[in-house]
Amino acid sequence: MDFTRLKPYDWLLIGQGTLITVALCALALVGGMLIGCLTCAPTVWPRLRLLRLVVMAYVEVFRSTPLLLQLIAIYFALPLVGLEVPAVVAAALALVLYSGAYLTEVFRAGLEAVHRGQWEAALSLGLSRWQVLTRVIAPQAVRVILPAAVGFAVMLVKGSAVLSVIGFTELTRAGRLVVDWTREAFAVWLLVAAIYFAVCYPLSALGRRLERRFGHEAAPAT
Amino acid sequence: MTYEFLFGLPLANLPYLLGGAWSSLGFAAVAAIGGLALAIVLAWARQLGVRLLSVLALAYVEGARNTPLLVQLFLAYFGLPSIGINMAPGPTAVLVLTLNNGAYMTEILRGGIVGIRPSQIDAGLSLALTRYQVFRHVVLPPAIRSVAPALANQFIALTLATSLASQIAAEELTYRATLLEARIFHSFEIYAITLAIYFILAQALTRVLDLVIRRVFRRSPVHNVPQL
Numbered sequence: 001m002d003f004t005r006l007k008p009y010d011w012l013l014i015g016q017g018t019l020i021t022v023a024l025c026a027l028a029l030v031g032g033m034l035i036g037c038l039t040c041a042p043t044v045w046p047r048l049r050l051l052r053l054v055v056m057a058y059v060e061v062f063r064s065t066p067l068l069l070q071l072i073a074i075y076f077a078l079p080l081v082g083l084e085v086p087a088v089v090a091a092a093l094a095l096v097l098y099s100g101a102y103l104t105e106v107f108r109a110g111l112e113a114v115h116r117g118q119w120e121a122a123l124s125l126g127l128s129r130w131q132v133l134t135r136v137i138a139p140q141a142v143r144v145i146l147p148a149a150v151g152f153a154v155m156l157v158k159g160s161a162v163l164s165v166i167g168f169t170e171l172t173r174a175g176r177l178v179v180d181w182t183r184e185a186f187a188v189w190l191l192v193a194a195i196y197f198a199v200c201y202p203l204s205a206l207g208r209r210l211e212r213r214f215g216h217e218a219a220p221a222t
Numbered sequence: 223m224t225y226e227f228l229f230g231l232p233l234a235n236l237p238y239l240l241g242g243a244w245s246s247l248g249f250a251a252v253a254a255i256g257g258l259a260l261a262i263v264l265a266w267a268r269q270l271g272v273r274l275l276s277v278l279a280l281a282y283v284e285g286a287r288n289t290p291l292l293v294q295l296f297l298a299y300f301g302l303p304s305i306g307i308n309m310a311p312g313p314t315a316v317l318v319l320t321l322n323n324g325a326y327m328t329e330i331l332r333g334g335i336v337g338i339r340p341s342q343i344d345a346g347l348s349l350a351l352t353r354y355q356v357f358r359h360v361v362l363p364p365a366i367r368s369v370a371p372a373l374a375n376q377f378i379a380l381t382l383a384t385s386l387a388s389q390i391a392a393e394e395l396t397y398r399a400t401l402l403e404a405r406i407f408h409s410f411e412i413y414a415i416t417l418a419i420y421f422i423l424a425q426a427l428t429r430v431l432d433l434v435i436r437r438v439f440r441r442s443p444v445h446n447v448p449q450l
Contacts, residue, residue, distance in 0.1 A: 060421075061417075064382075065421050068386060068388070069396060073414065073417055076409040076413055154288070159290070165389065172293060172296075184304070186297070186301035189297040193297060196293060197288045197289050
């Protein structure tokens with residue numbers, strides 16, 4: 001295990017990979033939240049039954065299949081509909097869709113965790129559904145959503161390692177390339193693992209602190 | 223641009239893919255049992271109060287939970303040979319999956335154990351049960367019962383995670399899909415079929431485990447939100 005065999009270029013590549021990983025995960029988190037805002041509409045407006053079915057199908061598919069396969073399928077599917085996109089776009093799309101599916105469930109759980117009485121009271125005071133959602137329900141739902149979302153951010157960073165499979169140069173692929181050049185497999189993979197740890201552990205700790213602070217309303221699962 | 227989907231040839235190879243799915247389930251089953259055993263041992267070790275054991279257990283759990291499974295697989299498969307340990311892809315995959323899953327199950331089980339009222343433990347000790355007996359009969363069964371749904375969820379996630387073992391050439395569903403694709407080229411059709419297999423597998427496992435939890439533990443399984 002010899003770290004001195006890594007040239008400055010190797011360190012640079014790994015550093016670049018780290019930045020790309022963090023940036024892509026942040027993008028996917030934001031994108032997923034936007035999707036989540038749209039997909040929790042049926043929870044707020046129960047008359048949107050068709051949308052609810054579509055959302056449920058989307059969430060079930062993306063949560064019952066491995067991210068690796070979703071990524072590969074999207075990467076191979078896009079050229080078939082005429083879109084020759086670079087690997088980064090396929091990677092981003094797969095990650096956003098995956099993120100959207102999980103965050104949909106997070107948002108839905110957050111909204112449902114708020115007591116029904118809040119809805120009834122606010123509506124009986126003459127507020128519109130939109131006003132109730134934004135001014136009464138959402139601030140309370142945030143207490144459940146935030147810890148779960150931070151926890152999911154950790155899942156996202158770990159999941160992004162899979163993007164290396166389609167040749168997109170994020171941290172794991174940078175590690176692979178450096179291993180190929182320097183043959184220092186153990187050292188490099190240990191380094192890559194340490195970098196992921198350095199990113200994920202603070203996020204995990206933050207999530208746990210948020211959960212403690214807001215009370216144990218987020219239900220435990222994977 | 224129009225594309226004609228040709229499902230004939232990929233579907234003819236369905237038995238090959240399903241054999242891979244069976245392999246994946248096998249990996250998951252071994253990793254789940256091993257992981258749960260590991261979780262129980264670690265839970266016992268942690269409540270012994272020995273500082274070194276607790277710190278080691280914590281380091282293991284946090285290390286495995288805050289690094290990607292794929293990197294752990296690469297570290298084991300490509301890294302270990304350079305320090306002298308050579309293993310075939312299958313065993314390596316099972317080992318890494320067990321260790322990774324064990325960390326998650328340790329956390330889940332810890333959540334269950336924390337929920338046991340201290341008075342139960344005091345009652346057991348006052349009845350002259352040894353600490354091992356208290357752990358084995360008073361703490362563990364209710365703890366497992368309370369986290370059974372979370373453990374079931376974890377098993378489903380584990381089954382899906384076995385697809386990563388394809389990256390170190392372990393014989394499972396995703397790997398067979400990629401091999402098939404290299405042979406007959408119908409990429410999208412093959413991956414669509416593979417996605418469908420995973421989907422059906424995950425859905426079927428969820429239903430079956432729900433039933434098991436209802437019957438064996440006599441409680442209603444609660445499906446909840448992904449967390450840390």
